[in-house]
Amino acid sequence: MSKIKLATVWLDGCAGCHMSLLDIDESLAAVAGKADIVYGPLVDAQEFPEGVDVTLVEGAVSSQDDLKKIQVIRKRSRLVVALGDCAVTSNVSAMRNTIPVRKLLDRVYLKGVQSQPGIPNDGVPALLKHAVPVHEVVKVDLHVPGCPPPAATILSVVAELLEGRKPDLGTKAKFG
Template identity: 50%
Template structure:
């Protein structure tokens, strides 16, 4: 059997879910023996590859760039996991939703006492009106809540996928692996 091709992606979130994944410590070596990390903020790959078996995505969708990346990743991935509360519900990024992006930016950057009030625009993506969870844009196969999810939970989920014991989830449904 070939190794599982795993990718992780970070959208609008704090990186806590990736830190929790790293907190699996030496158990990462167990997983690494059975999977290749083909894309992640943890590796130096610039383009999302074709035919990824499992992708774990952290963060909400807050920009057109987030949405485009999410749709591309969904097309190229077999099993998509919403990793953490931002990906599952919108969580902290969605706290701005009652105000909307423009009102939030005004409140933070213009109406708060600052030395040079201005809304940053250079080299930053334009925010959608609302931050939304992944399932509002693409089908999600597994939701792992938590802010962040516990390292034990992430390890157990990945280990169950590798072992083929995750209830109702099969890695061979998309690419015929």
């Protein structure tokens, strides 16, 4: 039987959700027995591939870059899972949403620095007006809340998806 193609994506998040994924420890070997991890911070793929079965998305959509990326990911993924509160609600990534982008950049890069003030624009993706949850820009098949979701919850979600079942989160997942 061919292995499932699994991808993980890091948008505007702190990497905590990926750290929680790694906390499934030795169960990673069992996951690797059933799935090929084809994209994400855990592997060295440069481009998001076609024909991905399951994509776990950490983080909110905060920049033009995030937006383009999640649109490609949606087209190339059978199932998209919003993993963690930033992906589900935008969470801490949205703390900037009440401040206009220009004012925010001025405060951080011009008024808030001791030397060499300047707003970076070379290779730095432009921010969207607001950081938004993933489901605001593309269809999401499953929301897994938590900041981060516990490793056991992530493992049970991944295990169910690898078996072709839709996970019943019940009381396993909660915000915060």
